[in-house]
Amino acid sequence: MAKNTAASRRRKTIWINVSFQSAAFVLALLLTTVMLLAVGAPPFQAYRSILVGAFGSVGDIFDTLIAWAPLLLTTMGVLITFSAGLWNIGIEGQVTLGAIFTTWILRLLQESGLPPWLIIVLGILAGIVGGALWASLAGVLKTFGGVNEIFGGLGLNFVATALTLWLIFGPWKRPGTGSMSGTLPFPEELWLPAIPGFRLSPWALVLSFIAVVVVYFLLRGTHFGLRLKAVGKNMRAAYLLGVPTWQHMLASFLLCGVFAGLAGALQVTAVYHRLIPSISSNYGFTGLLVAMLVNFHALWAVPVALFFAALNIGSVHLPIVLKLDSSLSGVLQGLLVLLVLMVEGARQRLMSRKIIPAEPASGEEVQS
Amino acid sequence: MDVELRDIHKTFGKVRANVGIRLHVPAGTIQGILGENGAGKSTLMKVLSGFIHADQGAILLDGRPVVIHSPADAIRAGIGMLHQDPLDFPPMRVIDNFVMARGGSLFPGRAAARRDLKKLAAQFGFALDPDAYVDSLTVGERQQLEIVRLLWLGARVLIFDEPTTGISAAQKERLFAALRLLADQDKTVLFVSHKLEDVEGLCDRVVVLRQGYLVGEARPPYTTRQLVEMMFGKAISIGKRVPCAVGETSLRLRNLSVEDYRLKVRGVNLAVRAGEVIGLAGMEGSGQGLFMRAVAGLLRTTGGRISLDGRNLTGRSHLVSKRHGVAFLPASRLEEGLVPGLDLTEHFVLAEKKGGFFIDWEGGRALAEERIAEFNIRGTPASHVEALSGGNQQRALLALLRVSLRLLLLEHPTRGLDIESTIYIWSKLKERCGQGTSILFVSSDLEEILQYSDRVLVFFNGRVSPPLEAAEMNTDRLGELIGGKGWPEEEWVEEMTADG
Numbered sequence: 001m002a003k004n005t006a007a008s009r010r011r012k013t014i015w016i017n018v019s020f021q022s023a024a025f026v027l028a029l030l031l032t033t034v035m036l037l038a039v040g041a042p043p044f045q046a047y048r049s050i051l052v053g054a055f056g057s058v059g060d061i062f063d064t065l066i067a068w069a070p071l072l073l074t075t076m077g078v079l080i081t082f083s084a085g086l087w088n089i090g091i092e093g094q095v096t097l098g099a100i101f102t103t104w105i106l107r108l109l110q111e112s113g114l115p116p117w118l119i120i121v122l123g124i125l126a127g128i129v130g131g132a133l134w135a136s137l138a139g140v141l142k143t144f145g146g147v148n149e150i151f152g153g154l155g156l157n158f159v160a161t162a163l164t165l166w167l168i169f170g171p172w173k174r175p176g177t178g179s180m181s182g183t184l185p186f187p188e189e190l191w192l193p194a195i196p197g198f199r200l201s202p203w204a205l206v207l208s209f210i211a212v213v214v215v216y217f218l219l220r221g222t223h224f225g226l227r228l229k230a231v232g233k234n235m236r237a238a239y240l241l242g243v244p245t246w247q248h249m250l251a252s253f254l255l256c257g258v259f260a261g262l263a264g265a266l267q268v269t270a271v272y273h274r275l276i277p278s279i280s281s282n283y284g285f286t287g288l289l290v291a292m293l294v295n296f297h298a299l300w301a302v303p304v305a306l307f308f309a310a311l312n313i314g315s316v317h318l319p320i321v322l323k324l325d326s327s328l329s330g331v332l333q334g335l336l337v338l339l340v341l342m343v344e345g346a347r348q349r350l351m352s353r354k355i356i357p358a359e360p361a362s363g364e365e366v367q368s
Numbered sequence: 369m370d371v372e373l374r375d376i377h378k379t380f381g382k383v384r385a386n387v388g389i390r391l392h393v394p395a396g397t398i399q400g401i402l403g404e405n406g407a408g409k410s411t412l413m414k415v416l417s418g419f420i421h422a423d424q425g426a427i428l429l430d431g432r433p434v435v436i437h438s439p440a441d442a443i444r445a446g447i448g449m450l451h452q453d454p455l456d457f458p459p460m461r462v463i464d465n466f467v468m469a470r471g472g473s474l475f476p477g478r479a480a481a482r483r484d485l486k487k488l489a490a491q492f493g494f495a496l497d498p499d500a501y502v503d504s505l506t507v508g509e510r511q512q513l514e515i516v517r518l519l520w521l522g523a524r525v526l527i528f529d530e531p532t533t534g535i536s537a538a539q540k541e542r543l544f545a546a547l548r549l550l551a552d553q554d555k556t557v558l559f560v561s562h563k564l565e566d567v568e569g570l571c572d573r574v575v576v577l578r579q580g581y582l583v584g585e586a587r588p589p590y591t592t593r594q595l596v597e598m599m600f601g602k603a604i605s606i607g608k609r610v611p612c613a614v615g616e617t618s619l620r621l622r623n624l625s626v627e628d629y630r631l632k633v634r635g636v637n638l639a640v641r642a643g644e645v646i647g648l649a650g651m652e653g654s655g656q657g658l659f660m661r662a663v664a665g666l667l668r669t670t671g672g673r674i675s676l677d678g679r680n681l682t683g684r685s686h687l688v689s690k691r692h693g694v695a696f697l698p699a700s701r702l703e704e705g706l707v708p709g710l711d712l713t714e715h716f717v718l719a720e721k722k723g724g725f726f727i728d729w730e731g732g733r734a735l736a737e738e739r740i741a742e743f744n745i746r747g748t749p750a751s752h753v754e755a756l757s758g759g760n761q762q763r764a765l766l767a768l769l770r771v772s773l774r775l776l777l778l779e780h781p782t783r784g785l786d787i788e789s790t791i792y793i794w795s796k797l798k799e800r801c802g803q804g805t806s807i808l809f810v811s812s813d814l815e816e817i818l819q820y821s822d823r824v825l826v827f828f829n830g831r832v833s834p835p836l837e838a839a840e841m842n843t844d845r846l847g848e849l850i851g852g853k854g855w856p857e858e859e860w861v862e863e864m865t866a867d868g
């Protein structure tokens with residue numbers, strides 16, 4: 001009986017949450033509209049153009065899906081560090097390092113005579129290792145060096161970008177001169193198989209869905225996930241309850257790096273087929289936004305990440321169609337996060353969330 | 369100022385914290401507000417001071433209805449509150465904390481504020497150093513700072529929520545003198561407590577809350593029995609001292625030293641037998657906290673040796689000692705003991721982890737239900753710990769302990785709890801002693817120390833007495849030692865070495 005009421009209560013809070021968040025969404029849309037009006041752009045047309053850009057043709061839909069996969073992966077990674085109370089801003093760099101490691105292995109092995117599928121698998125594994133290594137660097141700086149993970153992450157992001165540029169214009173430059181368009185593309189047999197005629201690789205989607213399921217269960221049903229949460233919410237109490245705290249923080253960085261590295265590996269093997277300067281495509285930062293929106297619920301990330309991917313892809317056409325900058329999608333995303341966080345704050349103020357069972361009025365306590 | 373509360377109602381979810389409370393306090397009165405934990409005292413006071421909105425009801429000051437929506441409104445109307453759990457004190461200087469609340473164009477300049485601070489403090493006999501850092505003050509000194517600050521902001525009604533927890537006997541005397549002086553200056557004082565002796569010795573009149581209702585009032589001379597009956601609906605007594613039958617030596621400390629930037633505790637020798645209870649007495653910050661945390665493996669020792677059941681635990685982390693049967697329960701339950709945001713089931717699963725990757729939630733819930741029943745916690749497996757009352761949080765902490773323990777270290781195990789909870793918690797602890805667990809506990813309640821310890825260590829300014837038989841002590845003697853009186857020059861140290 002007690003369980004039923006608890007479940008129905010939980011369902012009720014979920015619906016309250018959803019309605020508050022929808023309100024935030026409408027507000028974000030309104031504010032963006034006001035902003036568009038202020039700069040003299042037709043808002044309706046702008047939204048239409050984003051929609052058409054994201055879903056107007058099969059190609060557009062596939063492009064949106066292509067962006068969806070790495071975004072889901074980075075979101076999953078960030079959710080893990082969030083649970084441990086850590087702001088893994090360094091995720092951009094971790095994606096980048098994943099891409100670099102994958103490129104490195106593919107370059108090493110492309111003439112080795114190994115079967116292409118094996119090279120691809122090894123390349124992806126290398127990407128995962130790269131991401132994890134870069135993340136554990138931020139983790140070590142945090143746990144042993146006392147460097148806040150935000151600063152450490154920012155620094156490492158810069159290093160990762162510099163490293164990419166150096167590789168593209170230095171050791172890995174195209175024959176002749178290096179160019180911003182990246183390294184020489186890999187031969188087609190080293191591409192992750194795609195739907196014929198398009199760049200969309202079902203493998204990338206499958207891997208990212210697996211990631212969602214894994215993180216969902218990790219955070220919800222495992223001792224590790226629960227311990228991460230305890231560390232994130234109250235490190236000292238977690239320690240006294242027997243949780244080795246720094247080990248868990250480090251592990252959360254490492255796992256986040258795994259997902260980020262995988263995202264980077266997929267950018268190389270499935271999307272660009274080479275290393276380009278901005279290989280991480282801001283999926284790390286966007287993943288942080290998505291994670292903030294979904295408030296630890298891995299499954300909610302699926303639709304929200306799709307929406308964000310659609311916004312990004314859809315706004316690519318804005319400059320051409322309406323002479324608007326494509327950063328409009330960023331404006332909308334940023335506003336959305338801000339408003340959702342604000343509305344969440346308001347909700348917590350409005351409702352006292354602490355619910356404890358009714359206490360019988362009589363002195364029923366049996367003591368001493 | 370004359371304060372009147374009319375028909376105050378407040379519910380939290382399903383908990384009725386205040387039900388139709390009426391209270392009228394004339395100026396110049398010390399009004400006691402008595403009630404066991406969770407009775408609704410803090411809630412009522414927070415309503416008056418603007419921290420909580422009543423669902424219903426009115427507040428009248430000098431007969432005029434006022435609207436109080438925030439603590440700022442309250443202080444503007446002349447109402448100031450000292451909280452039960454002192455709100456965060458950031459690392460700032462006393463003088464900064466003092467002027468902080470008054471910004472804007474009213475800003476009087478630091479020099480003037482410093483003068484005011486000194487003058488007000490002198491009036492009450494408080495020794496407040498304007499340049500000391502707030503986080504280095506004792507609980508009692510923080511209270512003094514708050515009193516002075518609220519008066520400076522123009523408070524004419526002062527609310528004290530459980531001000532006697534965590535302060536020394538001497539500080540309590542000074543506090544009471546200050547409260548009497550406030551009343552003489554025609555201020556209205558609301559004094560919240562669950563301790564009978566405080567209320568009896570101080571208040572001009574008392575009302576008693578029970579489970580949200582105002583169930584009665586009394587005027588001096590008070591009869592303890594009557595007050596207790598109003599609080600609990602039945603009379604209870606603390607009971608007789610029960611010394612434990614004690615066994616072999618379990619914990620052995622040799623020449624243990626530990627220090628922080630303020631204080632050095634040097635060369636403690638102690639042999640604790642299985643099932644023995646050792647009380648650590650002393651004013652807050654005399655070294656007992658350092659000592660306790662060092663034994664727990666939470667602080668690095670600077671010398672000496674800790675061994676438990678013959679196993680050397682010196683320099684090992686708390687996680688290691690925990691594996692060997694040591695547990696530490698901190699005084700700040702929500703800051704260090706429990707994880708706000710997690711529910712009871714999650715806590716039991718965390719504490720109980722036996723291996724395996726996936727959580728058996730069914731099992732966890734069953735365990736939670738079992739322990740909730742066993743420890744009489746008012747809550748469900750899905751209750752978040754921050755929604756429990758202090759007494760129930762403490763019960764939860766006890767319920768989270770491993771089944772078999774060798775050494776249990778407790779900081780203020782019953783601070784802020786009512787008599788009933790105190791008795792209950794000690795009955796649970798004594799049960800553990802019966803199973804061979806040794807207990808070390810810190811408390812500022814001398815009676816608790818004498819009541820429940822077999823031996824007592826007194827701390828004063830980093831000095832540690834040899835273990836003293838509790839049965840041969842009384843509160844007067846203990847009080848003297850805590851205050852630094854009656855310490856022999858050096859010979860105790862010798863005696864202790866011989867003992868170890």
Ligand SMILES: Nc1ncnc2c1ncn2[C@@H]1O[C@H](COP(=O)(O)OP(=O)(O)O)[C@@H](O)[C@H]1O
Pocket residue numbers: 352354355380381383384385403404405406407408409410411412755756757
């Ligand atoms: N913010 C809150 N949210 C939910 N319940 C609360 C809150 N504050 C107090 N309560 C509940 O209201 C009751 C009265 O609490 P309180 O006024 O703190 O009691 P007291 O100060 O007399 O110990 C308790 O059952 C407590 O758990």
Ligand SMILES: [Mg+2]
Pocket residue numbers: 406409410411452529530
């Ligand atoms: Mg209270």
